[in-house]
Amino acid sequence: MNARVPVIMALLLSCPPLSAAAQNPTFSSKVEAIRVDVLVTERGKPVLGLGPGDFEIFDNGVGQQVDLVSFDRQPLNVILTLDMSDSVIGERLANLRVAGRGVLDGLKTGDRAALVTFSHAVSLGADLTVDLARVRIALEQTRPSGYTSVVDASFAGMMIGESDAGRALVIVFSDGLDTSSWLAPEAVLEIAKRSDAVVYAVSAGADQDGGFLRDLGEQTGGRLFEIESTSKLSAIFVQVLEEFRRRYVLSYSPTGVSADGWHQLTVRVKGRNATVKARRGYLAGK
């Protein structure tokens, strides 16, 4: 596994899902609360117990007032987005199923899960539900075949994640290069700038280019795990879930910044030498 980024902090932005107003924030006349999903670490370990006064957020360089901080209170929406192309067979398929079950076992009451699978086609094995047994059954029923549309599937995973107001974690697993997506990687990365979902990706196999998944992880505040073998896939999936649970969800109302366009974000923790890795920003308006 590649652990070049030992400490991760993610920043998740959220407008109210499916809200028409959220599509066009007008910060000067109508303040929209921006939700920010954050992980803070020191020496590789999560920093716990922080409050609103401990954070500084700069939106396009303009300091913002942090209104609210919550930690491990909001239910999660976990979207397993799993490669079921020809190459996911035998032990690799078995390990993937074990890893998926591990994530489902780690969910708490109120958390929801969905299963998106992909080969050349993208399929919704199970829509977001608190009925995790349904997702488990769908996971067992998946059968590999065909090419790899990881770009289309990542987009679909993010869209399913956005379909609910909960915190969306998209876990993408793929062992191949994209061979059949309609969408271009650049288009999905552009859309990710607007998305609430945080994408963690696991890319298995030697000599592969994890470029798209790496960029998607960084864009959304998640990260990419590159592995040679799937033998420890379950541990990685569980690690992703635990890491996601240890994030703070901050909220602020942007002031003094334009309503549209790209908003560069900087998040700091006051008075500590904490490592903060956040998504780079968000795209507002049309």
Next chain:
Amino acid sequence: MKTGLAAAFVTLALMDAAFAQPGATKPPGTRAPAVQTPAAQTAKSARWLQNFRSWLQAVAEHRPGEKDGPADRVGRMTEGELDAVRADLFSLVRIHQERRAGVVTYKDEPFTLSGIETLLGLTGEAAARSDANRVLKRAAILHGDVAMLVVPYGSNPIGCSTRLAVIVRDGRPIGDRCVGVHWVMGQALLDATRPDPAKDPMVALWYEATIAFLIERRDFANADRQIDRGAVLFPDAPGLLFEHGYYHEILASRGLQSAVQASKTDDRSASAHLKEAEGLFRRALASNPDFIEARVHHGAVLGALRRHGEAADELRKAAAAAAAEDVVLRYYAELFLGDEEQALGGNDSARAHYSEASTLLPSAQSPWIALSALARRGGNRVEALSAIRRALDLHSSQQDRREDPWWEYYSWLNQNSVTRLRDLYRPFVEGVPQ
């Protein structure tokens, strides 16, 4: 496209060994024919002659397009045996053309003109002209059939010297194998047809049909070889120009570029391949402006080169000119046009074209994914979610690739190999003189 596991295999040329072109250079193993007296003749049939007769028998007995006994026998021949057979055939044809009197000894075997005619099946005018076209063409078809039907992919039953190809699966190189010697045999045999293979419609059809087959099977190592020779013989044939352009378009595709670069088989970038494809499609259209499939691909390649205005124009022409029954071509044109309109800032028009693609093929997933992404980029989450749900509702995990032609775009030909091969075989099956 093949179904099952093998469908994800493609091959890329890594190395290539030059085969002697008949008529241009002397095949290896050829001895200069010498005139000898009948006393020097030997009654004992040498092993080479037995092999040669056996091969000729297979050529005569093979039913075009079938995996039959003769094809299986030829498929078991070694590369050395095939080299020798080819050299012997060309030598005997040359001896016949020289029309020397008496008996000519070749490889210690005595031959008369009539003996060669009998051996090669030359009769009537063909014998008078030393025209071995019939056996050459039938043999080319046999070797093409052996390559397509007998020699299994991923193995090399006849030994491999320097001809290698990288096997790519799921976009990643996973090994290598030999490039098919039977394709080289077919080329060499057809190159020897008279008076000029470059003016022979059967030869042109053999290249078009076999290249179509190889592209559909994503066997680019052998397609590369066929395309190169076909381009030399028929530089202005629209069908071959199209296939050549398609080959470059495929090599520029996302799914192959990583493998191409990783295998170090090709140092050309995707952009270089796209430019090559654009020029070839343009030439195909110059030869045949009604070539709708070439126009669709030309538009797609122009779009990939970010020449969006030209791309949109070309795709509009293609969509308008495509016949009602050419649903897949119209689908491609509308789908690509959606992307081009989007790139040009015409989101409403893009939506209309994606929707039209979806109307043409309601079971296709790509238009709905495109509509969802278009809506999401425009900030409309409701429409984006609705469209992605439509896309996901369409498909189970066992989705048939044929339901969305986009998944087949890099291996689909409007006039596919089955049709072309049927046209190629028909005269031979019906006994029409060649």
